[in-house]
Amino acid sequence: MTSTESPAVLEFLDATAVAGLVDAYLIGLDTAELDDDWARGLFTEDAAVVFPMSRHEGIRGMAEWHRASLAAFARTQHLHxxxxxxxxxxxxxxxxxxxxxxxxxxxxxxxxxxxTGTGVSGEARRTDDGRWRLTLLEFTVIWLEGTPPGS
Known part of the structure; x- marks a missing residue:
């Protein structure tokens, strides 16, 4: 990035970076090895993820929490x-x-x-090193079909 880029171009680049975090998060749920490197590449230290039935705050344990949530299923596919x-x-x-x-x-x-059909909302922050990271992801179920685990 150079100082000659217009504000509109810079805003587009920032928006693309933020959207890419959501892409990587959702694809990662289906295909990635959810480890601490995965979490650090997506989230700030103080990030929170809020599912309808549970939540996790802070990057410590974030990957393990996701692995435990997904263990209830043989496979998943997230399309957004x-x-x-x-x-x-x-x-x-x-x-x-x-x-x-x-x-x-x-x-x-x-x-x-x-x-499930879900609304996703959240926030991201540019870190001191200039990278965007997610600070909040919140999922709200709009509709569902089938039986959730534990029911």
């Missing part, structure tokens, strides 16, 4: 709309829609799939 961002300096608000398909482990008494 484009991420709408509102960048204001070093802080960005974000919003997207998400369809999450959760495949139950075989052999149970549940239907094979648990699917």
């Amino acid at each position: 709309s484009p991420v709408v961002t509102d960048v204001r300096g070093n802080v960005a608000k974000l919003r997207a829609n998400l369809v999450s398909t959760h495949v139950h482990h075989p052999g149970g008494d549940r239907p094979p799939l648990f699917v």
Whole structure:
């Protein structure tokens, strides 16, 4: 980036970086090794992730918390709309829609799939090293089909 880029270009680059964090987070849930490097590449030290039934605050234990949440399923697939961002300096608000398909482990008494339509909202912050990281992701279920784990 150079100082000759217009404010509109800089805002576009920031919005793209923030949206890319959401992309990496959701794809990661389905395919990545969720470890501390994964978490540090996405979240600030004080980040919070809020699911309808649980929440985690702080980067410490973030990867393990996600692994434990996903262990209830044999597989998952997360498909989302484009991420709408509102960048204001070093802080960005974000919003997207998400369809999450959760495949139950075989052999149970549940239907094979648990699917949710979810609203995602959150915030990101530019860190001291100039990188964007998520500070908050919050998921609100709009609709669901099938049986969630533990039901």
